[in-house]
Structures are given as C-alpha cells and as structure tokens.
Amino acid sequence: MLKNKKIILITIIAVILLTLTGCSNKEEKIPQADDSAFLMDTLVQMRAHGENAEKAVEASMERIRELENLMSKTIETSDIYKLNNSPEMKIDINQESMKVLKKAVNYAEQTDGNFDPTIGALVELWGIGTKNPEVPSESEIKRALSNTGYQYLKLYDSSAEITRPGVKVDLGGIAKGFAAEEVKKVVENYGIEHAFVNLGGNVLVIGDKVDGTPWKIGIQDPRKDRGNVMAIVDAVDKTIVTSGNYERYFEKDGKIYHHIIDPKTGYPAENNLLSVSIISENSFDADALSTAVYVMGLKKGMKFIENMEDVNVMIITEDLDVYISSGLKDIVEIKDSDFNLIEGENFAD
Structure with missing residues (x-):
C-alpha cells in the first residue's frame, strides 16, 4: 500500500492552530494577507499582518518560485x-x-x-x-x-x-530552510512585524501574534492523521522543522519504508525514532539538522544539539518517550498523556 504525502502538512500543523484562533479587536483592525501555492514540491502557506501585508506575501511567494527555479x-x-x-x-x-x-x-x-x-x-x-x-x-x-x-x-x-559520474545532488533536505530565511528578509523589508510561513512542515514565525501573544505551533502526533496534536510550542521569532518517518512512506510485505535515507547504509534510517523537531532562530540550519539528527539517532543526536548554541530539539521515540533539550523546558506543552516527557540534556551526557 502506497501512502504518498508530498504535501507535508502532517509534520507541523501550525496553520490549523492559527486559523482556529479567534481574532481580537486589534487583529481585526490590522490588514492581513494570506496565500498558498504548491512550490518546492510541497504546499506553501503564508500569512502576514501589516499595512504592506499583501505586497509582502506576494513578493515572498515570488521569491520562493525564484529559488525553486x-x-x-x-x-x-x-x-x-x-x-x-x-x-x-x-x-x-x-x-x-x-x-x-x-x-x-x-x-x-x-x-x-x-x-x-x-x-x-x-x-x-x-x-x-x-x-x-x-x-x-x-x-x-x-x-x-x-x-x-x-x-x-x-x-x-x-x-x-x-567528480564522479552517477553522483547526484539533492537539496530537498535544506533548500526549503534557505527559502524560509529569504522570506524573512522580504517580510522585514516591507516592515511586517507579524507573519508566518509554512513550507510543507518547515514553519517560520516572525515576531509574535498581533495580540502580543506567542504563536502556537502544533507538533503532529506521529501515530495519527493530520490534525492530531501531541504538543504545542510557544514561538516568537522562531522556526520549527520536523523530520518524521510518517511523512512519506510505503509498505511492502508488512514492512514500512520511510523517506529518510541513511547515507551510510542506503536504507531508511532505523533507530527507534518517530520524529525529530528542531526549534531555533534559523530555518536554514534547522532544515538540515532535523534530517541529520534523525539519522544519528537519540543519543548521538541529542548530544550533538546540546553542544550547539541557540538550537533545541524534541525527539519522539517509538516508545512514545519525548526527549527535549534544555532550552525547551518552558515553551513546550505536551497535550497527550500517552507521551512521556523526558528532559534530555542529562541523557546526552
């Protein structure tokens, strides 16, 4: 059975959470612009608030098209x-x-x-x-x-x-992160202080929400269909990028084969993980890191992130243990009691 999910809104369903949030009086007075398009092999969704919101969103989408080309x-x-x-x-x-x-x-x-x-x-x-x-x-x-x-x-x-015939470059694990950072530049050039862009699960929020509260970014429950949140991250000027074994996969003879390939074995990475979410201020880095940490596995991946400045990680295992790095203690809320939260900085030692 093939389960093709090229439009990866399963990983992080920020847009759903944001859409369901009611508008305050202040939000209703500030111009808002929204757009979506299929770019870079995924569904891109964007929202901006401000006097130049429409121009900022239009220019951002065009910038992503340029980078895709x-x-x-x-x-x-x-x-x-x-x-x-x-x-x-x-x-x-x-x-x-x-x-x-x-x-x-x-x-x-x-x-x-x-x-x-x-x-x-x-x-x-x-x-x-x-x-x-x-x-x-x-x-x-x-x-x-x-x-x-x-x-x-x-x-x-x-x-x-x-230098070797047969070698092929694939920037699918990093190009969307670069595109998100370019969108940030476009938005800031238009004087927009409140915006988000979701490039198929690569979510970047600019500033806070118009009402002054953090954006609420939902982390998908990797066991369930889209729309089921297992955790919420409060985010201001942050990016959240998730790699999971449930995003794109197929089943053959009762075995699941997912799209995160281990470059050393040639097979989908097998390390008891369901997903890895990188939370940082830079999408360019987070995009590559989410894939790398998934392939590294729990111990090596957690240690790698703990040794980086201003980068945090949430790792969900097949046992439904949720390991978080030290910088996430106050901004992550687990919403499903099936998951067991473990602070991972000591685990990484």
Whole structure:
C-alpha cells in the first residue's frame, strides 16, 4: 500500500492552530494577507499582518518560485539539474545556489555524513513519494551507495563540479530552510512585524501574534492523521522543522519504508525514532539538522544539539518517550498523556 504525502502538512500543523484562533479587536483592525501555492514540491502557506501585508506575501511567494527555479533537481534550467547532468565538468552556479551547496557540505562534514546533499542516487532508487516506490535489491543499493558521498562534490568560487559520474545532488533536505530565511528578509523589508510561513512542515514565525501573544505551533502526533496534536510550542521569532518517518512512506510485505535515507547504509534510517523537531532562530540550519539528527539517532543526536548554541530539539521515540533539550523546558506543552516527557540534556551526557 502506497501512502504518498508530498504535501507535508502532517509534520507541523501550525496553520490549523492559527486559523482556529479567534481574532481580537486589534487583529481585526490590522490588514492581513494570506496565500498558498504548491512550490518546492510541497504546499506553501503564508500569512502576514501589516499595512504592506499583501505586497509582502506576494513578493515572498515570488521569491520562493525564484529559488525553486534555481535549486530544483527536475527543472532543466536549474543549477542543480545542470550540475547533476554534467559530471566532471565545472558548472557556473548562481550565488544563492552556492550558499545552499556550501551550507549543505558544511553540515555533511559536521555530522560525519549523516546529512549528505549527494544522496540523489539513493533517493531516485527508492522512489519514495513517487507513484512507483520499490524496495531495491542489495546490488542496486550497493551501486547507489558508490555514487553517494559529498567528497565527490567540489565547490569553487562561482562554480561546482561532480567528480564522479552517477553522483547526484539533492537539496530537498535544506533548500526549503534557505527559502524560509529569504522570506524573512522580504517580510522585514516591507516592515511586517507579524507573519508566518509554512513550507510543507518547515514553519517560520516572525515576531509574535498581533495580540502580543506567542504563536502556537502544533507538533503532529506521529501515530495519527493530520490534525492530531501531541504538543504545542510557544514561538516568537522562531522556526520549527520536523523530520518524521510518517511523512512519506510505503509498505511492502508488512514492512514500512520511510523517506529518510541513511547515507551510510542506503536504507531508511532505523533507530527507534518517530520524529525529530528542531526549534531555533534559523530555518536554514534547522532544515538540515532535523534530517541529520534523525539519522544519528537519540543519543548521538541529542548530544550533538546540546553542544550547539541557540538550537533545541524534541525527539519522539517509538516508545512514545519525548526527549527535549534544555532550552525547551518552558515553551513546550505536551497535550497527550500517552507521551512521556523526558528532559534530555542529562541523557546526552
């Protein structure tokens, strides 16, 4: 049975919570603009409050389209498509694409390859999220693994090169985070102090709500369908990005295969985790970190985040234990008694 969830509103259902919240008199007086579109292979939703709200939302959506055209692996005019289809050649790369490539390689190095932007051959092989996913043979996985490794991606001042034919770059685990940060710049340029954008579960809130209270971001219950919240995070000028094994997957012979591939084994990561949520001030970093920590697993992932400044994590295990890093104690509220909250900073020692 295939369960394809390309429109990933299951991970974080901030929009539902925000929509159901009633407007105060102050909110009713301030102009508000909303929009949604299918961009970067997901549903993007945005809201802004302020005199220039409509212009800010329109410009933000256009900015995301621009970045999609630069970094999509399927648009033939994009930097990434050209790079993937011209191995052993230096390809001129737009400055913004280069920022994402450099950040991706940096995190590959920091995480010992648990996050790897050259995982494209494995992603294509499994086809999870497409109409025809399949469990590859061991020989196919071995071949795709030989074509995976960030050491085969060379970055220069304004160009990049794939040094091994068959290696393919896939920025699906980081490009949306960069797009969210670009939206933040657009919104601030229009003088907007209250806004949110949801790029398929990558949620960024700007400022607080118009009534002065924090945005309420719901964390999806990974056992249930969309709309079921297991925790709420109070957020002001924060981003929340979640990677979960329930977002995109398929079932074969009674076994579930999810889309978070371990770059070292070639198989979906198996580490007793249901989801990892990164809470920080920067979506660019959080996007890559949510994937990396999921692949790392509980102990290594929690320790990795505790050693970072201004970055926090919530990890949900298959046993429904919820581990939170030290910075989340006062802003996370567990809403379902099935889950057991554990403060994870001591666990990481």
